[in-house]
Amino acid sequence: MSDGGLPAPEQRGDQRVAPALVRYELLHVDASTGARRGRLHTPHGTIETPVFMPVGTLGSVKGVAPDDLGTLGAGIILGNTYHLMLRPGEALIGALGGLHRFISWDGALLTDSGGFQVYSLAEMRKITEEGATFQSHVDGSKHALTPERSVEIQEVLGADVIMAFDECPPALSERPYMEASMARTTRWLHRCVKAWHRQRSSLFGIVQGGLYEDLRKRHAEEVCAVDLPGYALGGFAVGEEPAQMHAGVAHSAALLPKDKPRYLMGVGMPLDLVTCVGAGIDLFDCVLPTRNARNGLLFTSEGRLILKNARYTRDERPLDPACACYTCRTFSRAYLRHLFNAQEVVVNRLTTIHNLYFFLALMAEARKAIEGDRYAGFVKDFLARPQTPP
Amino acid sequence: MSDGGLPAPEQRGDQRVAPALVRYELLHVDASTGARRGRLHTPHGTIETPVFMPVGTLGSVKGVAPDDLGTLGAGIILGNTYHLMLRPGEALIGALGGLHRFISWDGALLTDSGGFQVYSLAEMRKITEEGATFQSHVDGSKHALTPERSVEIQEVLGADVIMAFDECPPALSERPYMEASMARTTRWLHRCVKAWHRQRSSLFGIVQGGLYEDLRKRHAEEVCAVDLPGYALGGFAVGEEPAQMHAGVAHSAALLPKDKPRYLMGVGMPLDLVTCVGAGIDLFDCVLPTRNARNGLLFTSEGRLILKNARYTRDERPLDPACACYTCRTFSRAYLRHLFNAQEVVVNRLTTIHNLYFFLALMAEARKAIEGDRYAGFVKDFLARPQTPP
Numbered sequence: 001m002s003d004g005g006l007p008a009p010e011q012r013g014d015q016r017v018a019p020a021l022v023r024y025e026l027l028h029v030d031a032s033t034g035a036r037r038g039r040l041h042t043p044h045g046t047i048e049t050p051v052f053m054p055v056g057t058l059g060s061v062k063g064v065a066p067d068d069l070g071t072l073g074a075g076i077i078l079g080n081t082y083h084l085m086l087r088p089g090e091a092l093i094g095a096l097g098g099l100h101r102f103i104s105w106d107g108a109l110l111t112d113s114g115g116f117q118v119y120s121l122a123e124m125r126k127i128t129e130e131g132a133t134f135q136s137h138v139d140g141s142k143h144a145l146t147p148e149r150s151v152e153i154q155e156v157l158g159a160d161v162i163m164a165f166d167e168c169p170p171a172l173s174e175r176p177y178m179e180a181s182m183a184r185t186t187r188w189l190h191r192c193v194k195a196w197h198r199q200r201s202s203l204f205g206i207v208q209g210g211l212y213e214d215l216r217k218r219h220a221e222e223v224c225a226v227d228l229p230g231y232a233l234g235g236f237a238v239g240e241e242p243a244q245m246h247a248g249v250a251h252s253a254a255l256l257p258k259d260k261p262r263y264l265m266g267v268g269m270p271l272d273l274v275t276c277v278g279a280g281i282d283l284f285d286c287v288l289p290t291r292n293a294r295n296g297l298l299f300t301s302e303g304r305l306i307l308k309n310a311r312y313t314r315d316e317r318p319l320d321p322a323c324a325c326y327t328c329r330t331f332s333r334a335y336l337r338h339l340f341n342a343q344e345v346v347v348n349r350l351t352t353i354h355n356l357y358f359f360l361a362l363m364a365e366a367r368k369a370i371e372g373d374r375y376a377g378f379v380k381d382f383l384a385r386p387q388t389p390p
Numbered sequence: 391m392s393d394g395g396l397p398a399p400e401q402r403g404d405q406r407v408a409p410a411l412v413r414y415e416l417l418h419v420d421a422s423t424g425a426r427r428g429r430l431h432t433p434h435g436t437i438e439t440p441v442f443m444p445v446g447t448l449g450s451v452k453g454v455a456p457d458d459l460g461t462l463g464a465g466i467i468l469g470n471t472y473h474l475m476l477r478p479g480e481a482l483i484g485a486l487g488g489l490h491r492f493i494s495w496d497g498a499l500l501t502d503s504g505g506f507q508v509y510s511l512a513e514m515r516k517i518t519e520e521g522a523t524f525q526s527h528v529d530g531s532k533h534a535l536t537p538e539r540s541v542e543i544q545e546v547l548g549a550d551v552i553m554a555f556d557e558c559p560p561a562l563s564e565r566p567y568m569e570a571s572m573a574r575t576t577r578w579l580h581r582c583v584k585a586w587h588r589q590r591s592s593l594f595g596i597v598q599g600g601l602y603e604d605l606r607k608r609h610a611e612e613v614c615a616v617d618l619p620g621y622a623l624g625g626f627a628v629g630e631e632p633a634q635m636h637a638g639v640a641h642s643a644a645l646l647p648k649d650k651p652r653y654l655m656g657v658g659m660p661l662d663l664v665t666c667v668g669a670g671i672d673l674f675d676c677v678l679p680t681r682n683a684r685n686g687l688l689f690t691s692e693g694r695l696i697l698k699n700a701r702y703t704r705d706e707r708p709l710d711p712a713c714a715c716y717t718c719r720t721f722s723r724a725y726l727r728h729l730f731n732a733q734e735v736v737v738n739r740l741t742t743i744h745n746l747y748f749f750l751a752l753m754a755e756a757r758k759a760i761e762g763d764r765y766a767g768f769v770k771d772f773l774a775r776p777q778t779p780p
Contacts, residue, residue: 059725060734067716088703088728096706096724104720294735313478316486326457330494334486335449338478344450345684345738 021229022161022202024049024261024282031373034253034280035366040076040261042108042160043200044100047075049261049282050366052273052359053110055290058083059093059103062290063352066105071326072356073364076108076160078285081153082117085143086136090153098158110161110285113150113192113206116168116234116266127167129184147191155201162201163232163265164192171210171240171248178210186222193226202229204263207256210235211248220255231256232263233281242272250279270299270362274382277366278375284363289355294348296340299358302389305333307351312337320389325357326350412550412592412619414439414651414672421763424643424670425756430466430651432498432550433590434490437465439651439672440756442663442749443500445680448473449483449493452680453742456495461716462746463754466498466550468675471543472507475533476526480543488548500551500675503540503582503596506558506624506656517557519574537581545591552591553622553655554582561600561630561638568600576612583616592619594653597646600625601638610645621646622653623671632662640669660689660752664772667756668765674753679745684738686730689748692779695723697741702727710779715747716740 020043028037040047054061054069057080061069069077079099084090093102099109115132118125122134122143131146147165154162166185169178185208196203205223209215224231233252236245249264253276256262263283264276273284289299296307300320305312318328319336327336327350339347369378410433418427430437444451444459447470451459459467469489474480483492489499505522508515512524512533521536537555544552556575559568575598586593595613599606614621623642626635639654643666646652653673654666663674679689686697690710695702708718709726717726717740729737759768 058728058732058734060729060736063735065716065736065740066720087732088724092704092724095704096722102722102725102728104725314482314485326455330456332486332492334478334482335492335494338448338482338492339450342448342477344448345453345735346450346455348735349739350455 020200020202021198022261024230024259026259028371030278030370030375033278033375033379034250035278035370035375036262036280036282037367037370038261038282040108040282042076042202044106044108044160045075047108048367050277050363050370051076051283052363053078053283053285054356054359055080055285055287056103056105057287058087059099061352061356063293063348064356066103068349068353069105069107069356072353072360074107074356074360076110077105079103079109079111079157079159080117081111081114081150081157082121082145084111084157085114085145085153086138086141090156094156094158098156100158108161109159111154111157111159111163112265113154113163113165114145115150115166118145119168129187131165131188147188148195151192151195151203155197155199158200160200160202161230162196162203164189164203164205166206166208166234168208168234168238169210171235171238171244173210175212175215178208178212178215182208182215182219186219189223189226193228204228204230204232204261206232206234206265207252208235209252211240211244213248213251216248216252217255220252224255224257228260230261230263232265232283234265236264237267237272242269245272246275246279249276249281253280256280270359271382273359273362274366274379277363277370278379289359290352293351293355296351298351299355300389301385303385303387305389307333307337307340309337319354320358323354323357323361325354327354327357410590411588412651414620414649416649418761420668420760420765423668423765423769424640425667425760425765426652426670426672427757427760428651428672430498430672432466432592434496434498434550435465437498438757440667440753440760441466441673442753443468443673443675444746444749445470445675445677446493446495447677448477449489451742451746453683453738454746456493458739458743459495459497459746462743462750464497464746464750466500467495469493469499469501469547469549470507471501471504471540471547472511472535474501474547475504475535475543476528476531480546484546484548488546490548498551499549501544501547501549501553502655503544503553503555504535505540505556508535509558519577521555521578537578538585541582541585541593545587545589548590550590550592551620552586552593554579554593554595556596556598556624558598558624558628559600561625561628561635563600565602565605568598568602568605572598572605572609576609579613579616583618594618594620594622594651596622596624596655597642598625599642601630601634603638603641606638606642607645610642614645614647618650620651620653622655622673624655626654627657627662632659635662636665636669639666639671643670646670660749661772663749663752664756664769667753667760668769679749680742683741683745686741688741689745690779691775693775693777695779697723697727697730699727709744710748713744713747713751715744717744717747
């Protein structure tokens with residue numbers, strides 16, 4: 001490192017010593033639901049589960065810096081392989097010491113494989129047995145992602161948890177397409193495992209199969225036959241109704257090994273989280289709290305609050321009277337609405353702090369309820385909450 | 391206040407008791423320059439001068455919230471009468487307890503009169519002896535500002551310092567126009583004083599006259615003949631060369647009473663601040679540090695840094711190796727450049743923190759130099775700094 005540079009990681013308190021691979025510790029299962037209270041031990045700290053992981057697409061959880069994430073108590077965040085390989089490129093991040101160091105985050109990090117974004121964002125994509133070729137949605141440049149390349153990029157980024165490169169078909173896909181896609185995802189998983197170095201990054205496998213219960217069962221058996229530090233459910237919240245998703249997750253989660261962490265990818269709404277914790281899910285991620293915050297949609301204990309609504313023009317109350325976040329301790333709805341309507345840049349940080357606090361606090365409450373064997377009551381109370389603030 | 395609202399100001403530590411009007415205390419004059427070390431006592435805290443005041447146009451210092459301003463040590467910020475009367479309107483802010491309470495700021499506040507923005511931003515403006523009529527640049531709605539109305543709005547907002555409503559001609563205006571404008575500003579000042587209630591807001595007068603030394607002298611005599619808690623110099627940094635401005639400020643500052651605070655409005659670059667402190671100016675405001683931050687232009691001890699420059703692509707150093715702000719303690723140029731190029735919203739906060747820290751720290755250094763009777767050397771050292779980072 002050149003003179004005058006930032007302190008090296010070991011001088012910045014980034015000196016935690018832990019086993020290279022993550023390890024799940026099951027502490028307790030709720031007496032009347034499948035909800036699990038556990039811990040994910042990572043090289044960058046121990047995460048109390050179930051947990052919500054804020055999404056840091058381009059190396060930044062949009063709207064908030066690491067100091068805010070620390071205050072919020074976020075222990076693990078996501079990075080996005082597709083976005084980071086395009087901007088600024090994994091080579092640059094690798095040369096500067098990896099993603100943790102690049103973004104100055106000393107908590108745990110998980111990167112996805114890039115597969116989902118290739119399907120949802122990239123242009124001119126072509127999927128073959130080898131992998132995917134596509135054009136960047138940013139500048140049209142051509143790129144390829146294969147199982148090997150995805151693992152290589154993720155190992156260069158150096159996240160604590162990396163994800164297998166999979167194909168992610170819509171949940172409502174026709175059965176023959178789903179079966180063929182699933183089989184390919186299994187073949188790709190074996191290629192990922194072969195490419196994986198089992199060093200600082202722990203590879204999680206992904207179970208697909210849409211809403212076909214027998215396919216989910218078959219794919220879970222194929223994927224879990226590979227001994228991995230963790231397993232994920234993919235292909236939920238991609239077009240199906242919430243009730244279908246909840247039933248599918250309940251069925252699928254029970255197919256996963258009890259001694260490994262279970263990650264439900266890209267889900268979701270607070271109701272989804274509360275429901276799927278009850279099905280035995282440990283890890284969640286979703287852009288909803290951060291994206292909705294920037295669009296002025298706030299999650300509160302009284303339901304969803306639309307900030308631009310004229311009824312809040314003179315409202316001196318905080319966004320959520322039951323919330324203890326910086327935003328709610330400090331600002332009125334009237335002021336935040338003014339900032340939002342005037343497009344003042346600071347409002348993004350303030351609303352994001354609130355929404356992330358809401359999601360993280362909801363999971364903390366869930367953990368307590370599991371510890372007390374009262375998770376069913378917690379779900380019932382949650383369902384009785386109002387839909388919109390009074 | 392309704393149930394569940396934010397705590398009242400007195401419960402938020404906003405209970406400082408001080409004389410209603412601000413008072414300037416001159417502590418020391420540098421031995422070989424006109425630089426003054428003083429204190430501005432306000433109902434919301436004592437400000438060590440000379441000081442830079444961040445601009446909070448619409449009730450928010452763009453990019454940063456009060457917590458960041460507190461960490462930065464900002465003791466006084468600006469609000470903007472023109473912007474706030476349009477959005478959200480002074481009636482709303484007044485009904486919610488005033489600007490301090492509305493924006494949750496318990497430091498000192500200064501509002502300008504709105505005059506400058508009417509000239510620089512508003513559409514279809516018409517200036518008469520009565521005042522100004524104009525259309526909002528936001529939605530075309532019609533408004534009027536007079537000396538009486540400006541004082542009324544500012545007293546409703548309730549800032550600690552409010553400014554007289556003046557006409558602000560370009561510094562290079564023709565002499566006859568300048569003389570007529572000045573005379574009108576004097577008549578308007580007397581109307582402002584008549585409208586002013588001398589309660590929680592302290593009215594400052596504004597001396598105009600452009601670059602005409604005799605007109606500045608005449609106007610300073612007219613304005614300072616009115617006993618006010620402070621005086622400002624207007625009409626600088628509106629088109630003239632920096633050297634002309636520095637000479638004009640040096641001449642004009644000396645015309646102001648020694649026992650009152652001297653405020654140079656809308657100035658400016660770090661060099662301008664350092665120079666004009668030497669002329670005896672106590673208060674500065676400018677949008678430069680915050681606006682340039684959002685445009686990726688950073689002020690550093692090594693000169694101005696353009697963040698998008700490709701030379702910083704792999705640069706692990708902080709923006710300014712000599713800076714102790716959160717941004718410089720935490721992030722590399724390479725990461726900040728990535729965030730800026732990807733238009734990640736968080737970068738606005740990080741660059742704004744740095745630029746404000748630079749301006750506030752520069753003034754803190756200036757205050758120390760004045761205390762040590764070494765201000766001339768401080769200016770000399772400042773002028774010897776490099777223009778661009780190595």
